[in-house]
Amino acid sequence: xxxxxxxxxxxxxxxxxxxxxxxxxxxxxxxxxxxxxxxxxxxxxxxxxxxxxxxxxxxxxxxxxxxxxxxxxxxxxxxxxxxxxxxxxxxxxxxxxxxxxxxxxxxxxxxxxxxxxxxxxxxxxxxxxxxxxxxxxxxxxxxxxxxxxxxxxxxxxxxxxxxxxxxxxxxxxxxxxxxxxxxxxxxxxxxxxxxxxxxxxxxxxxxxxxxxxxxxxxxxxxxxxxxxxxxxxxxxxxxxxxxxxxxxxxxxxxxxxxxxxxxx
Amino acid sequence: xxxxxxxxxxxxxxxxxxxxxxxxxxxxxxxxxxxxxxxxxxxxxxxxxxxxxxxxxxxxxxxxxxxxxxxxxxxxxxxxxxxxxxxxxxxxxxxxxxxxxxxxxxxxxxxxxxxxxxxxxxxxxxxxxxxxxxxxxxxxxxxxxxxxxxxxxxxxxxxxxxxxxxxxxxxxxxxxxxxxxxxxxxxxxxxxxxxxxxxxxxxxxxxxxxxxxxxxxxxxxxxxxxxxxxxxxxxxxxxxxxxxxxxxxxxxxxxxxxxxxxxx
Numbered sequence: 001x002x003x004x005x006x007x008x009x010x011x012x013x014x015x016x017x018x019x020x021x022x023x024x025x026x027x028x029x030x031x032x033x034x035x036x037x038x039x040x041x042x043x044x045x046x047x048x049x050x051x052x053x054x055x056x057x058x059x060x061x062x063x064x065x066x067x068x069x070x071x072x073x074x075x076x077x078x079x080x081x082x083x084x085x086x087x088x089x090x091x092x093x094x095x096x097x098x099x100x101x102x103x104x105x106x107x108x109x110x111x112x113x114x115x116x117x118x119x120x121x122x123x124x125x126x127x128x129x130x131x132x133x134x135x136x137x138x139x140x141x142x143x144x145x146x147x148x149x150x151x152x153x154x155x156x157x158x159x160x161x162x163x164x165x166x167x168x169x170x171x172x173x174x175x176x177x178x179x180x181x182x183x184x185x186x187x188x189x190x191x192x193x194x195x196x197x198x199x200x201x202x203x204x205x206x207x208x209x210x211x212x213x214x215x216x217x218x219x220x221x222x223x224x225x226x227x228x229x230x231x232x233x234x235x236x237x238x239x240x241x242x243x244x245x246x247x248x249x250x251x252x253x254x255x256x257x258x259x260x261x262x263x264x
Numbered sequence: 265x266x267x268x269x270x271x272x273x274x275x276x277x278x279x280x281x282x283x284x285x286x287x288x289x290x291x292x293x294x295x296x297x298x299x300x301x302x303x304x305x306x307x308x309x310x311x312x313x314x315x316x317x318x319x320x321x322x323x324x325x326x327x328x329x330x331x332x333x334x335x336x337x338x339x340x341x342x343x344x345x346x347x348x349x350x351x352x353x354x355x356x357x358x359x360x361x362x363x364x365x366x367x368x369x370x371x372x373x374x375x376x377x378x379x380x381x382x383x384x385x386x387x388x389x390x391x392x393x394x395x396x397x398x399x400x401x402x403x404x405x406x407x408x409x410x411x412x413x414x415x416x417x418x419x420x421x422x423x424x425x426x427x428x429x430x431x432x433x434x435x436x437x438x439x440x441x442x443x444x445x446x447x448x449x450x451x452x453x454x455x456x457x458x459x460x461x462x463x464x465x466x467x468x469x470x471x472x473x474x475x476x477x478x479x480x481x482x483x484x485x486x487x488x489x490x491x492x493x494x495x496x497x498x499x500x501x502x503x504x505x506x507x508x509x510x511x512x513x514x515x516x517x518x519x520x521x522x523x524x525x526x527x528x
Contacts, residue, residue: 013376064434064438066438067438067441067442067443068439068442068443068444069442069443069444070443070444071377071444072377072381072444073381073384073385073439073442073444073445073451073452074435074438074439074442075384076388076392076432076435086376086377086380088380088381088384089384089388090383090384090387090388092356092387093380093383093384093387096360096380096383097380108372112277112350113335113336113350116350116352116357116360116361117336117337117352119354119357119360120337120339120352120353120354120357121337123354123356123357124340124353124354128340131395135399139403139404139416139420140403140416140419140420140423141419141420141423141427141428142428143423143427144423149419152403152404152416152419155404155405155413155416156403156404156405159404159405159407159408163405163407168340170328171338171340174328174330174331174338175332175337175338177331178331178332178333178337178338179331179332179333179334180332180333180334180335180336180337181337187337188337
């Protein structure tokens, strides 16, 4: 095959398999990408969990000697999505790429408003229900053990439970109450988007980390639309089958950790 | 005018003025949006700083009673961009919208790789050189004063100076050394993109907060490509004129704060 033909073929990413490169053995940020594939029945390769490449696939990407290639800068951190000759990082960026392709968001040509709002909602879920819960158990330094920053974590956990978590739940309940949701079953446009999957997964993780607090907030009834969305996504046929499969990784020492002393 | 005609006209966002809604009197996250307009000579209205609406424009948007409209969910926080009947939040989302329109990024049709890599690079700059420096002075709770979390801030500042800041500078130096940068003058494709403007502004803010540490890191020579990019962007004719104008807000009690005890 000539170089030209080879190059043309490689650039035709759309027909290539999706390859997710993420740490093996935990849900983490990679879970948002897995759920997009699983909820739509889209074939994908979970490289570190399902192939002999294992963790080496991740380590090769984030090696400080990796300078990327002519069209792809190196990633700083996983998850990384490979699709043909495209190799991109950053969770919300990968979801932005997949959204229209998997029918989980409008393309910008179809609905420019929806395209950007699904992205904004996703960024806001990740801010408040993924990055902040991570920082609760690592408020000082990601490179230190939890035990070495436990005093700070106890203080931050109190603020997260009492102020930040209710603030974000209230916001998403408001989004679901507003007209752009199209009825309040899903965050935008009366249709499942990847923002709903991200909200489901992030709230699932927060529920693992703070089970008592989340149960108490649920009982208040102030966030009924958010918890109804959570239940609705969890019951989707393909999501339910995935969650019951051994492809679903267990929570462990990742973003969402259950330290009883940080809960109520 | 009939409702139908009115709706059609309002939906034609492209000919409408750009309106930035952000806190008045500080650069903050809004500065990334201002710089995109300023670097390209694009007319825009900096609503809170330049009109009689002032801070009320922000407060109206983030009011907990605001449920948005039929096509736009409410934002959780500023910056907010209004363009015709589009109203979107989240800094990287606004830049994604503006990038192709202002010539600061390829559109997805032109260059799908470039479109997503400029977004990913922007997300990574904001993670490491905007969100983390903010958390250095507010490691426990954004709702508490710095003075009430100073002990924790001193610990986190040490980690940021010694581990996190060099890690991010090293990463962007590597991106600038890689082939996708197209020569190392700009982060992607040998051309100024909004990711370069974001890197400039974030490094400018970090330099304000940690002047000694940044000067020492610059002197090592290990991050020459990053600092050369910083100098290059700062010297761009329109950027330079803007930075010298009174439209450029001064750093104060926002993301980038200079507390000498948190610097080296």
